[in-house]
Amino acid sequence: MAETDRTDERxxxxxxxxxxxxxxxxxxxLARIHADARQVQDVARPVAAQVPRVPLRARLAQALGGWQGLGxxxxxxxxxxxxxxAGIADPASYGGDILGLEPIASVELMPGTEDFAALVVGE
Structure with missing residues (x-):
């Protein structure tokens, strides 16, 4: 069994x-401790290489792909x-002139949305 008495008189x-x-x-x-400390301090420590600081503008330009990306x-x-x-009044007319097609008056990008809009508005 484990001893539960925490006071040990002995x-x-x-x-x-x-x-x-x-x-x-x-x-x-104390003399040995000081001699050991002096010996450790006398050891030449390598100096960290100085990394040149790159300006923020140069780092940003490099992140965007250099002068080609910025251009x-x-x-x-x-x-x-x-x-x-300038605004482009009718973009289809530009392609129609080149390809010899007639310009399109309007383009229905989402057919059937009028019915949905009528349900949402409640008309």
Whole structure:
């Protein structure tokens, strides 16, 4: 069975003696510790290589694909702004001129949605 008595009178005398006289390191021990510390400090440590800091603008340009990627993005942005500002009245008419087709008056992208809209609105 396990001993449940947590007070051990036999060891208490040793603990009391240790509390009265705390251990003090000898001069020889302290000298050895200091000599060991000096020896460790004298060892040359390798210096970490200095990594050059890359500016945020350069890191962002590289993340987008360098100057080629940035050129493509600028071109697409300029074309999008021009198309948005100029407005294309009838995009089908441009293709009709090239291919010799007649322009389409309107395009039904989602046929049958009028019935759904009437149900939602309640008309």
């Amino acid at each position: 060891l208490e005398a040793f603990f009391e003696a240790a509390r009265r006289e705390p251990p003090v390191p000898t001069e020889a021990l 493509g993005l600028v071109t697409a942005t300029a074309a999008g702004l021009w198309i948005g500002y």
